[in-house]
Amino acid sequence: MKIKTYLCGGYEFLKRKFFFISWISLVLFLLCNTFIYYKDEQQFFYVRRILGLGLCVSRATASVLNLCSALLLVPFCKKLNQFLYRIISKLWPTLFFYWLEKAKSFHMTVAITLSIFAVVHSASHFVNFWNFSRGYDEEWTEINFASYKDENPLWLLLSVAGITGVSMLLIVLGMSATSTRVVRRNMYNVFWYTHQLYLMFMVLLIVHPLSGVLKEEVVNSEASLYSSHIDPWSNNVTSEAIPKFAPIQSKTWCWIAVPLTCYLVDILWRILTRNRAKIEILEVAHMAGRVISLKLSCPDLEFKCRAGQYVLLQCLDSSLIEWHPFTVVKVPTENQRYFIVWIRVKGDWTDALEKLLLYTRPNTLNILVDGPFSSPMEGVSWCEVAICVAAGVGITPFVPVLHHMLQNPRSRFPGRVHLIWIVRSENELAWLADLANKTILQLRTANRPDRLHLELYVTKDNVQTKAHTVSIDEKGSLTHVVRDNVTDDEKTTLLTPNKRSPYTKAESRNSCDVIKEYPVLGCRVLRGRPYWDRVFGFWVHFYPERHLNLYCCGPKKLVKALRHKCGYTSSTTKTKFTFVHESFS
Template sequence: MYIFYDSFIFYKRERRFYYLRQMLGLGLCISRGTATVLNLCCALVLLPLCKKLNQLLYRLLSKLWPGLFFFWLERAKSFHMTVAITLLLFAVIHSMSHFVNLWNFSRNYDEQRADINLARYKNESPFLLLMSMAGLTGVMLLTIAICMGLTSLRVVRRRVYNAFWYTHQLYMPFMVFLMIHPLSGVLKEEVLSEHRTSLFSSQVTSWSNGSAPHITKFVPIKSKTWIWMAVPLSCFLVDLLWRIFTRNLARVQLLNASQLPGRTLSINVSCPHDTFSCRKGQYVLLQCLDVSLLEWHPFTIVKLPTINQRDFEVWIRVKGDWTEALEKLILEKGANNVRMLIDGPFSSPMEGVSRSDVALCVAAGVGITPFVAILHDMLINPRSTLPGRVHLLWIVRQEQELKWLADLTHKVISQLRHANRPDRLHIEFYVTSTNNNDPNTTYDKDKNNIAHVVMINEKGVLTHILNKNDKNMADDEKATLLTPNRKRIDYVAKDKKDDYTNKKGYDIAKEYPLVGCRVRRGRPHWDRVFGYWVHLYPEKNLNLYCCGPKKLVKLLRNKCKIVSNETKNKFTFIHEAFS
């Protein structure tokens, strides 16, 4: 707003724009003020997209001032969105003011000073004036900006993500049109000498009547867009070329692919080169050449490469056309025959977990991926000092999904106990769904509701009956009663075993007792959770790292603000999301 006001006042009071201002009125001041804001927005909107340069900054600043850099990483998406919304708003205002200027160019044609005119004659159609280079490029810029803005809406982005992705690939034509747009010289300023400038105050009346004492000379207003865009656009182009040349050479091989519960793929990927290294919490961009030659998708590394084992692991939730095509391709061709390129790794705000004395971590579903590498590190280095203590809450829909981490969590807790560091990890699992069936299969209530169960002891005596509503169980009941005694015992034993194994919580508790005792039903009671943290760490500044759906992020962000205001603790909310 300050930049807009400063430019507005400059064009309203500056002597050299007197005749242009007389012709166009406030439309000149508004269009030039918004143009300055647009130059700034177009420059700033590129900064969060420079992934390689951000990675370089991370290596330079992580030791000097890590808090500032991670604040920038966590706010990069919000910063990009804020600048983009500002850009779109001022682009609409800028376009409207220029449409008014075209009308005034036609209506206020200056016959005495022909150089200042855009129109060829008085009352020329404004639509004909729009056919100039400035007009056409302006329309293209506005169209691209509106398309990007509309497809960025959450409603559109969630349903038609490809539309959002492909419209954002128009940023290169947008930058080209942006540099060409102000070069047409439509708006002109008067060439002033020092003598005429000093006499302006005494002669303004005669000039306003059209009787200027000297012949006026006009030149196009010099474009300053390149000044605003020089450094950011250079950084962006360098970053883009750097990524293109490195990722096109970073061809990797899928070593193994396995199916996790909840239709999630666990993929082991070979390192692209011997010097490839990454940190806990970082992510990579993957491109499958057999699926799409344009699309790159981000995935957090859940298992880091080591000196002895030169591969890393990512988890991919099958949701969307790209992941479905990848899953189908792996099933048809096999993991070893799938071609992929890798770009990265890139810094993430989740890297702060590994540096924290106390890290509060909340994840939902596949959002657990940024924290899996921390568990692997605890397993390998149980006595390491950082992170000091980790509180991890994982919310899942189906209890089957707990198998992703059951084995790893069991080993980590056991290892920490042997290392005399049992208080280093405090982990809880929350299962929100009451349906214990496999999420990969469909659930039919009518078929699974029990109608009538007859329990028979070893002597074949009826012990008790439970009322149910499914007639299909009548056949099972009849088969049980008409079968010889020994077979009836086997049948009932088999039913009991099947019923036992279908309850996934008991199965996990039996196989992983250290995990089963940490499973809770329903959603976390956040007042109690935050109250526990406040009681455990009084008057401390705590970081809450979250990766999950939008509703959870919004709830926890507001909760951090409320608790920080009501207690002596200060909660800093740190969030990561790719979409």
């Protein structure tokens, strides 16, 4: 029994880490193969005699850098992904949505690999500059990079290869430093602007090897047969012909030609198809938790969007180059030519947008839209059983599903939806209270009450109430005031999962108007956080030996916990869970 459990656990581990193991294997194969090639081939004997293993390390890491630079652009070809969606989603939708869900992880893995090997590659070239200076070959002067023996290696950095190499290293380190979660959360503009340097990095990557620093011997077939038995590291090499040298031909363009072309075509495609006309803000609503609801007009009659998709928005009054993704909360229809997005004010761009919406008239702002684009959350609309978990504003991908169920209570898909929403305060329930209440009543009327199973968790006790006020002072800056209406003894405490319970009548006296106005939701509101062992146990008992998709949109801790819980439950029970996650940050 234990052996079977270990085998199942190992299988699940390999299944979860398949992509990571495949990537590491590909990188190690490319690294070792290139290293051995430059270590053993005859044409590199003379330059290898000067540089030693530095030649092999620099060329091996260069091949990995070429691979990373090429694949780093693939996840950002949004129009290409849309094209693939139309083809693959009809034949194998699971594969396409798996790619969309793993696109961010794929980009991060490739970027980390690029950063590590960029440092190693630069260090190996610094050693090569030292060896070029100290190991100056006076017999074959054309193979040298230094002008004379013991030349200062720092002067070699002033060459085209040195300047472009240092510039690329600084760009990579800058993008890596600004990609950390702390910088992205607090200074998104810095993260955005540094990543715009990647096109400059690609140009430098093509120019970098063209200077011909490393040279190889031009070997003909007869010379190859003559010297094939000679040890490539030996100094006793004799040949009837005088060796001729030529710069090592760069193959960088072969690596990045196709992905770079796809990326540039994708950008041009998006620019040409992007509607440059003004998108009108039809309505603005400031909701609890500093969330803004924007009702926007459709750019044209061809603008179509499906549940779970997202758009990119740009406010020209705030930034001329920044585009930010937001999930469409209400998709446009033939009769209603508008769509709605919810924006949580968190960061410099959203803070500037909130200020513009308060300080100026919303219909005067210049808003552009790009998209819509596919998302892993589209799979919710096509599941027989969809398990959805959201926290805070992460509820946005699942709101269109409720709209669809309200308008089509007897439709086949989605069959049954289990929706768990975790919020901090009861006031945030107002975002979804009216829609959820209408959907539940409509499903009851259509004799489909079991189609939606809704659980709402409030992590803070509602005894404490906070008033959040936004105002603009004389200087035009935003002022946020949070006023507590309770004493120190009544501070909010996070309840443990075992102590959560539905709201009672006595507690509803101090609750917000959401519970009072929508009594249907009152029995579905629980205090504290979900007890995941009980929740997953219910799903396993209710759907024995089924394969379920769990869609999650929320903070990193929640995603990590649910991902681990899905893997553990799949390995210990006959009910299998596939974890699907969406995150833009």
